[in-house]
Structure formats: structure tokens, C-alpha cells
Amino acid sequence: MALDAFGFLFTGRGLDPDRDRSVIERDGFRAVMVGMADPARAPEIAARLVDEGIQLIELCGGFGPVWTARVIEATKSRVPVGSVGYGPESIDGMAALFPPQAG
Numbered sequence: 001m002a003l004d005a006f007g008f009l010f011t012g013r014g015l016d017p018d019r020d021r022s023v024i025e026r027d028g029f030r031a032v033m034v035g036m037a038d039p040a041r042a043p044e045i046a047a048r049l050v051d052e053g054i055q056l057i058e059l060c061g062g063f064g065p066v067w068t069a070r071v072i073e074a075t076k077s078r079v080p081v082g083s084v085g086y087g088p089e090s091i092d093g094m095a096a097l098f099p100p101q102a103g
Helices: 039-051 064-074 088-097
Strands: 005-011 021-026 029-036 056-059 081-083
Touching: 005 039, 029 039, 039 056, 039 064, 056 064, 064 081
Parallel strands: 005 029, 005 056, 056 081
Antiparallel strands: 021 029
16 A cells, blocks of 8 residues: 555644645645644544545654644554654754643
């Protein structure tokens, strides 16, 4: 089986996942990028993407391991879910950009 449908979720101030969504389609391949202000929306959005045929989901590094686990749970492991990782040299910079949130 080939990868034909990829989803990428990211966070950003003021983003609305119902509006801030981009799709790239070429030669039978589709990539869907969805932005959201609140990472708590990621499980719901990811499950919806899987229902729409997305075969693989990647989360930006701002989600972290807790939200990655929640997305895996919400998608019931029907597709691979991964997250962008950053090495130790980037930890302080990432913490400044994405302060811990209750969740």
C-alpha cells in the first residue's frame, strides 16, 4: 500500500481548524494541513481526518507527548501517528514558544 493521504496538525494563535485548513493534491497524493489555537481540538480533528481517508498523521512539536497520546487514543490506532521531535539543543527554545498548558 502506498501513502496517498497525509495529515499534519499544528498550533498557532487565533487559528480555527474549521477555517484554517489547507489541502495540497497532486498525482493522487493529498496532504491536509490543519491549524488550531487549542491543542485540545487535535484528537477530534485527527479522528475526523482518519474518517476522511487520511492514512498517516503527524503533529507539530508543540503538541508534545501528552497530546500525541491523546490523538493516538482518539484515532483508535487506525493510522500511524507521530510527532515532530526536537533535540536537547532546542528544548529551551521550544519551551519559550510552547509553555506548558493544563490539559
